[in-house]
Amino acid sequence: xxxxxxxxxxxxxxxxxxxxxxxxxxxxxxxxxxxxxxxxxxxxxxxxxxxxxxxxxxxxxxxxxxxxxxxxxxxxxxxxxxxxxxxxxxxxxxxxxxxxxxxxxxxxxxxxxxxxxxxxxxxxxxxxxxxxxxxxxxxxxxxxxxxxxxxxxxxxxxxxxxxxxxxxxxxxxxxxxxxxxxxxxxxxxxxxxxxxxxxxxxxxxxxxxxxxxxxxxxxxxxxxxxxxxxxxxxxxxxxxxxxxxxxxxxxxxxxxxxxxxxxxxxxxxxxxxxxxxxxxxxxxxxxxxxxxxxxxxxxxxxxxxxxxxxxxxxxxxxxxxxxxxxxxxxxxxxxxxxxxxxxxxxxxxxxxxxxxxxxxxxxxxxxxxxxxxxxxxxxxxxxxxxxxxxxxxxxxxxxxxxxxxxxxxxxxxxxxxxxxx
Amino acid sequence: xxxxxxxxxxxxxxxxxxxxxxxxxxxxxxxxxxxxxxxxxxxxxxxxxxxxxxxxxxxxxxxxxxxxxxxxxxxxxxxxxxxxxxxxxxxxxxxxxxxxxxxxxxxxxxxxxxxxxxxxxxxxxxxxxxxxxxxxxxxxxxxxxxxxxxxxxxxxxxxxxxxxxxxxxxxxxxxxxxxxxxxxxxxxxxxxxxxxxxxxxxxxxxxxxxxxxxxxxxxxxxxxxxxxxxxxxxxxxxxxxxxxxxxxxxxxxxxxxxxxxxxxxxxxxxxxxxxxxxxxxxxxxxxxxxxxxxxxxxxxxxx
Numbered sequence: 001x002x003x004x005x006x007x008x009x010x011x012x013x014x015x016x017x018x019x020x021x022x023x024x025x026x027x028x029x030x031x032x033x034x035x036x037x038x039x040x041x042x043x044x045x046x047x048x049x050x051x052x053x054x055x056x057x058x059x060x061x062x063x064x065x066x067x068x069x070x071x072x073x074x075x076x077x078x079x080x081x082x083x084x085x086x087x088x089x090x091x092x093x094x095x096x097x098x099x100x101x102x103x104x105x106x107x108x109x110x111x112x113x114x115x116x117x118x119x120x121x122x123x124x125x126x127x128x129x130x131x132x133x134x135x136x137x138x139x140x141x142x143x144x145x146x147x148x149x150x151x152x153x154x155x156x157x158x159x160x161x162x163x164x165x166x167x168x169x170x171x172x173x174x175x176x177x178x179x180x181x182x183x184x185x186x187x188x189x190x191x192x193x194x195x196x197x198x199x200x201x202x203x204x205x206x207x208x209x210x211x212x213x214x215x216x217x218x219x220x221x222x223x224x225x226x227x228x229x230x231x232x233x234x235x236x237x238x239x240x241x242x243x244x245x246x247x248x249x250x251x252x253x254x255x256x257x258x259x260x261x262x263x264x265x266x267x268x269x270x271x272x273x274x275x276x277x278x279x280x281x282x283x284x285x286x287x288x289x290x291x292x293x294x295x296x297x298x299x300x301x302x303x304x305x306x307x308x309x310x311x312x313x314x315x316x317x318x319x320x321x322x323x324x325x326x327x328x329x330x331x332x333x334x335x336x337x338x339x340x341x342x343x344x345x346x347x348x349x350x351x352x353x354x355x356x357x358x359x360x361x362x363x364x365x366x367x368x369x370x371x372x373x374x375x376x377x378x379x380x381x382x383x384x385x386x387x388x389x390x391x392x393x394x395x396x397x398x399x400x401x402x403x404x405x406x407x408x409x410x411x412x413x414x415x416x417x418x419x420x421x
Numbered sequence: 422x423x424x425x426x427x428x429x430x431x432x433x434x435x436x437x438x439x440x441x442x443x444x445x446x447x448x449x450x451x452x453x454x455x456x457x458x459x460x461x462x463x464x465x466x467x468x469x470x471x472x473x474x475x476x477x478x479x480x481x482x483x484x485x486x487x488x489x490x491x492x493x494x495x496x497x498x499x500x501x502x503x504x505x506x507x508x509x510x511x512x513x514x515x516x517x518x519x520x521x522x523x524x525x526x527x528x529x530x531x532x533x534x535x536x537x538x539x540x541x542x543x544x545x546x547x548x549x550x551x552x553x554x555x556x557x558x559x560x561x562x563x564x565x566x567x568x569x570x571x572x573x574x575x576x577x578x579x580x581x582x583x584x585x586x587x588x589x590x591x592x593x594x595x596x597x598x599x600x601x602x603x604x605x606x607x608x609x610x611x612x613x614x615x616x617x618x619x620x621x622x623x624x625x626x627x628x629x630x631x632x633x634x635x636x637x638x639x640x641x642x643x644x645x646x647x648x649x650x651x652x653x654x655x656x657x658x659x660x661x662x663x664x665x666x667x668x669x670x671x672x673x674x675x676x677x678x679x680x681x682x683x684x685x686x687x688x689x690x691x692x693x694x695x696x697x698x699x700x701x702x703x704x705x706x707x708x709x710x711x712x713x714x715x716x717x718x719x720x721x722x723x724x
Contacts, residue, residue, distance in 0.1 A: 073687050080470045080692075098690075102471045244557075247663050251551070255558050386689070393671040400577035400671070 031058075033312050035319055038064040038086035040071035043140065043302075044336035048328055052319065059315060068092070078309070079105050085307045087316040088323075091137055092302050093128055097382050099305070100131050107306040109135040112317045120326065124377030125341040129303045137303025138324040141332070142341040143268030144371040145202055145299055147292040148275060151360060153263040157186040163290040163362065173203050173233055176264075176293045180242045183263065191262040194246055194253065196238035196395040202266035203230035205297035205378060211388070211416060212381025219420060221387065222413035231391065231412070235405035238398040245399040254278040266292050268299040269339035269368050276358050289362035296374035301341060339368050346372050383420045390415040457703075460696045468693035470686060482697035492698070494673055495681040496705070498583070502658070502677065503651035505587035506594075510647070511640075513595050518602035519628060532603070535596035543593065547660030550589045554661075576663055582675040589657040594650070598643045605639035606632055637721050644717050645710045652706050655679035678702050 037045065042065060049061040064086055066074065072095055078085035079102065091099055099106065114135045118126050121139045129137040151161045159179065160166055170176040176199075180192040193199050204210050207226035212219060221227050237243050244262040246253040256262060257278040267275065267289070275287065304320040306313055322328065329340035333351055340346045346369040354365030381387075394412035397403040403411070467477035486492055521531055538546070553560045554575040562572040575585045609632060617627045633640070654677045658669055667684040669676025676684075682702065686695030 076470055076687065076690065080473070098471075105471070246557075250663050251548070252555055252557070252663065255555070259558070261557070389668070393668070396671040400574050402577060402672075 032060045033058055033315055034060045034062060035088065035312060035316055036062045036064055036086040037088045037090075037319070038066070038071065038075070039090040039302075040066060040068045040092070042336075043090065044332045044338055045323065047335070048323060048331070052322060059319070061319070079307065083309060085309045087306065087310040087312060088320050089305050089307055090140065090302045091305050092300060093298075094300075094380070094385060094388075096128060096137070096303065097380060098385060100134075100136055101382070103131060103134050103136055105308055106136050107308055107310075107313045107317065109138065109306065109317060109320075112314065114138065114317070114321070117321065120324075120342050120344075122341055122343055122372070122375075124375075125301070128377070137305040138320050139341040140302045140304060140324055140329075141270060141300075141338045142372065142375075143270060143298055143300035144339060144368055144375050145205065145266050145268055145292040145297040146289050146364070146367050146371055147264060148267040148272070148287055148289050148359070149264045150260065150262075150286055151288045152286045153183075153187060153190055153260070157183045157263075159183065161288075163288060166288075167290045170293050171295075173199070173230075173293045177233055177237060180237060181240075184240075184242050187263075190260065191244035192242045192264060193237055194244050194248065194256065194262045194265045196234040196243050196245075196399055197392050198248060198266055199237060199243075200230050200234035200391070200395055201299065202292060202297055203233065203294065205299050206294045206376075207378060208376060209379050210381070211384060211391075212379065214379035217381050219387075219417055221391075221416050227391075228409070231395070231409055232405055234395060235398045235408060238395060239405055243399060245396075247396075249274065258282065260286075266297075266299075268301075269337055269364070270300060272337050272356065272359065272364065284358050285360055287358065288360040289356070289364055289367055291367060291371065296371045296376070298375055298377065301339075333365070337364065339372065343372075386419040387416040390419055460699055463692055464696035464700055466693050468691075468696070470690040470692040482693050483701070485694065486697050486701060491673060491676075491681060492678075492701075495669075495676050495678045498579075498669070498673075498675055499652055499654060499677040499679075501579075502583050502586050502590070502654060502675070503648070505583055506590035507647055507651055510591045510595050510598065511643075513591070514598035514602055514643070515633070517595065517599040518606055519632065521599065521603050522606045522632075532600060535599050537596065538592050539594065539597040541593075543656045544660065546589055546593060547657050550585070550592070550657075551661050551663075554585045576661065576670050576675075579672075579674040582658075582661070582670060586654075586658045586661055586675055589661070590651070590654065593657075594647065598647070601639050601643055602636055605636035609635035634721055637717070640721060641714055641717050644713045648710045648713050649706050652702065652709060653679050655683070659683070678705075 037049070039045065045063065049063060053059060053061055071090075072092075075085065075089060075091075110133065117138070120126075122142070125139040125142060129135065129139055147166075149166060154161045154166065159182065160169060170179050183190075183192050204227065207224075207230075208214065209220065209224060210227060211221040211224070238245070244256050246256045246261065254277075257275055258280060260283065265271075265275075272289075279287070304324060306316045306320060310316050326340075326342055326345050329338075329342055329345045330348055330351060332338040333340055333345070334354060337356065340351070345351060346365075350365075352363075352365045352369050354363070355361050356364045391412045394403070394408040394415075397411075398405055398408045464482055465478055465480065467475040467481070469475055517535060521528065521535070525531060552558075554562075556562065556572055556574045556576075559575075561575070565573065573581055575581045613631045613635065614627065617631050622630065658675050658677050659667060659680055661675070662669055667676075667680050667688055669680050678698070679702070682695050682698045685691050685698060
């Protein structure tokens with residue numbers, strides 16, 4: 001050994017090896033094309049991938065599943081760095097405007113004929129993923145709203161427990177707030193809603209405009225009565241301590257579901273799985289689903305995109321098209337409760353007849369299909385993602401008792417304006 | 422018998438050592454110097470994370486930064502948490518090291534135990550502490566409840582959130598510092614202790630007049646390293662944030678400099694501003710490290 005490293009050339013070679021070995025190459029040897037598909041959370045794609053690989057022997061699919069934050073941070077970094085991005089990438093509707101601004105970094109799916117598929121989707125869903133003839137993404141699921149509620153708590157509070165009776169009890173959010181008062185009077189230990197933020201978001205998702213005017217994208221949060229109404233109603237619940245003040249998907253939220261900390265939550269279809277996971281066996285059969293106050297509204301839902309960096313855009317597009325085709329959307333709903341964004345699928349008899357045992361055998365197919373039919377899309381605006389958090393935080397300040405509703409409202413509208421740059 | 426020429430041997434002697442240390446400098450150039458300079462370049466532009474250079478050159482990012490209230494808020498939070506964590510950490514570590522320096526049974530066991538919190542992943546520490554400090558279901562509030570204290574919403578207040586985050590930092594670093602002090606203490610010459618004993622000095626007096634000055638270099642090292650770590654504090658407060666938006670609570674009550682950098686760069690995609698922020702943070706680190714080093718030198722005299 002000592003002799004070996006005495007010569008400068010040998011030492012240089014060692015140094016070079018040390019440096020080179022840290023880099024590696026990633027080509028498959030057997031001539032197969034490898035496509036990576038990046039999603040945040042499980043999209044239920046595993047069995048679909050297996051089938052696709054069987055039907056297309058030249059294709060191998062690798063799945064990259066991360067959580068929401070990691071997924072979008074990684075995507076931004078990969079787009080910025082110009083390498084490392086997956087062939088097919090899922091983008092959530094709220095993040096979509098950000099990526100539409102840099103649409104040149106993605107393949108225009110219209111180049112591969114995506115424009116002809118247009119009629120598959122609900123018109124607003126299709127419109128969300130396109131801009132000036134540029135088709136950025138193909139719609140996967142959507143998040144039409146329903147209301148999940150705890151049957152057992154409603155019974156203890158002397159309220160009706162039957163789905164239709166509950167829906168009839170609170171057709172509007174004002175009625176919802178009224179019922180919250182009755183509920184708290186009887187069962188003071190259980191909170192009525194999970195957080196002011198959830199109620200607020202659900203209400204906001206039912207109005208055509210939120211923080212920005214659909215006409216010219218100007219900031220209207222301080223003038224738009226829908227924003228104000230939603231804020232004051234949700235803030236009122238927070239101020240009177242009728243919310244559990246747990247942020248959705250945090251560990252505290254999971255614990256609150258497991259321990260029964262709150263009685264109702266506005267739930268898009270994809271949330272049912274998360275409630276099941278958080279609640280586990282203990283709460284099985286205690287939850288039920290009915291239509292949401294205000295009847296519909298969209299919350300969440302994603303698109304599959306093909307970034308330009310990928311080496312196989314044609315194959316990636318084919319895969320994305322297949323994954324979002326009606327047969328696959330139907331399969332995903334029946335297996336994982338992922339709500340289709342295509343009318344012919346959510347009106348399919350088998351989908352409409354679908355029930356969920358965990359939620360007291362609620363006819364979730366019928367409920368979500370009805371909600372989807374009533375759904376009016378809302379205009380988001382380019383800077384929605386900058387402004388939205390300010391209002392959420394303002395509601396948080398009411399929940400932690402540091403502000404009144406009026407103070408929080410004044411702050412939120414002000415900071416919302418500041419957040420636009 | 423020397424078959425090789427003397428020139429070759431001389432060259433070998435001169436060049437080989439440099440080649441041996443070359444990998445370090447090569448790696449430093451790639452992962453240290455280049456990012457530093459590139460960041461400086463980016464900070465002078467209006468640079469979007471996704472779009473890249475948006476065509477403006479100058480000190481606009483720095484000008485904006487020094488007029489930005491959120492920057493000063495983050496700076497104050499960072500220093501606040503640093504002081505809350507560092508001062509008790511320093512004394513606790515000294516105390517633990519002094520205890521370990523006595524003749525103990527199973528001393529290796531104790532020493533390993535003290536270091537354990539530092540080996541645990543910071544993410545695990547963050548998650549566990551966040552659970553402990555949970556408002557409704559947390560152990561800390563449960564225990565406070567036994568003494569009649571009503572539940573504290575730790576994230577909501579400035580001081581409560583700083584205390585909670587500081588406790589995580591302490592948990593991770595006390596043992597590590599204690600072990601460094603211990604190693605230094607074992608190198609303090611035994612004669613000094615014997616002399617102190619002959620002079621009739623108390624344990625307490627011996628500790629402050631012999632042990633602490635004796636480990637001055639170790640203290641200086643931990644202070645400088647601790648300062649740099651403390652000013653870059655990120656993972657603990659980030660994980661402690663229930664919303665996860667990186668703003669450190671609804672009112673940015675515990676947003677540190679690194680979190681603000683992350684928010685600007687990776688949530689708002691303003692890479693130019695984030696780069697300026699990281700350079701300013703770097704300079705603050707340097708200034709603080711020098712200041713603290715001097716502070717230690719002055720108060721722990723080597724007499």
